[in-house]
Amino acid sequence: MLSGYQGKAVIVTGGLGFIGSNLAIQLVEAGADVTVIDSMVSGCGANWCNLAQVRNDVRVIVSDIGSTDQFARVLKGVDVVFNLAGEISHSRSMEDPERDLALNTLSQLRFLLACREHCPGTRVVYAGTRQVYGQQESLPVDERHPIRPLDFNGVHKHAAAQYHQLLTRRGDLDCIILRLSNVYGPRMAIHLAHQGFLGVYFRMALEGKPILVYGEGEQLRDPVHVEDVLDAFLRCGTAREPRHRIFNIGGSQALSLKEIARTIASSSRGSQALHVPFPEELRSIDIGSYYSDTLRAQRELGWMPGVLFEDGVRDALAYFSEHSKHYLEPATHLSVPEMETLRHVKTLRASSVS
Incomplete structure (x- = not known):
């Protein structure tokens, strides 16, 4: 599979973030010519240290993906686009829905229209979310489940997915959408509490603090390791x-939140799970239990989740323990020359690629 990327021109939007940076690294290792486009918007998880491993082998363009006139030249001749840019916080979308609209919908539309103009027919793989389903009618949830998001983030992400589908039906682009469950693993933005409970759990474990489980913690999730x-x-x-x-993409195990917390706590030093009342502002957008039916991905893509949660937790904790200074309080605001570990990265400001 990786041999298919040898010599290919690939763009990864949101490539300084958690999943995008891991993807960029694998693509470099597969021999692809990788360009990362990332706006480095505060609070979205961009971290220069995520790309330290391939700092001499990627091109980074600092730009909002909606500012398409700034990097149109890069789109010409691209073979594959992995589109992971955007905001993932559900709670923050409720606090500032217009911000979420701009990041997850308007910028996406402008970017896709630019792709249609400069690289028509290109394969675009979009990072969607299981949050679009809302509260579940039955479990596990397959791709035919009704779309009823409970927050603005889910609404806006679904709108962006619809743009991808429309342009595919029209023959303008060749898009695939992955509805991701709760992803965890190395390079996760564990310092950003609003990006999800798993990051919070890992951070508390690393700091030796109690992992707070809201309510009884009986809700089910299927955490999926970033490698999968x-x-x-x-x-x-x-x-x-x-x-x-x-395609739904989720983990192989349906675990309760309290099981997840206890597994992470038991794999760390000095942490434990502690049940506390459920904050009302979070309860109102809680989807209840969720775990994915991934049979479609298994049949059509040959994909299977392979990392057991216990093993993935140990992997993530080991990574964050080794690189804690970059993830507990990452210096994402620093310019590239100021980042000693990334002083040689091939970085272009948007104005230099117009």
């Missing part, structure tokens, strides 16, 4: 005319 998610993206990037264009 990368496998799904890479398969989609080279899949030939798949029957479907939307």
